[in-house]
């Protein structure tokens with residue numbers, strides 16, 4: 001399996017160091033307030049787990065699913081929230097945690113949905129942001145790392161359900177991307 005991936009773009013130590021900085025920033029920005037975190041599954045699972053244990057604020061964690069990729073490496077263009085369940089967000093400071101800002105469709109749709117619930121504030125936090133034009137206008141409040149427009153896996157990010165558990169972020173070798181299995 002490790003033969004499928006290129007050398008890490010960000011190794012475990014680098015990721016954890018950056019998470020420490022991001023958590024310190026979030027803790028300072030929300031000083032004296034309580035956070036409601038919405039972590040987008042499955043991609044943000046590892047990121048949220050490692051980030052949030054470094055945040056020293058009163059905090060509620062909710063996980064939700066957003067589906068915009070369907071097993072491929074290209075966004076489908078629509079975003080669905082298949083859970084049907086939404087936590088109470090009225091008057092809360094909401095922080096959305098997602099793995100990556102790519103087309104922007106997911107964060108855009110989520111932010112709009114959350115604003116309908118009358119929160120006190122909405123901010124967004126992603127581990128990775130691709131340097132490319134967005135399909136829709138959306139910005140992330142907190143960004144771990146900027147990357148080129150390339151397909152990456154690991155640390156929560158998958159290719160057809162695989163590689164999410166890798167403790168680092170890497171590109172997939174071209175043969176893997178083009179071989180269907």
Ligand code: 5GP
Pocket residue numbers: 043068069075098099100101102103104105106107150151152153157158159
């Ligand atoms: P969006 O295009 O809506 O900004 O991102 C949608 C979702 O596509 C992300 O949350 C992530 O799950 C997936 N995605 C986008 N770029 C990549 C990538 O480079 N690698 C992987 N594994 N997933 C990606």
Ligand code: MG
Pocket residue numbers: 040041042043044066098099100106
């Ligand atoms: Mg995702």
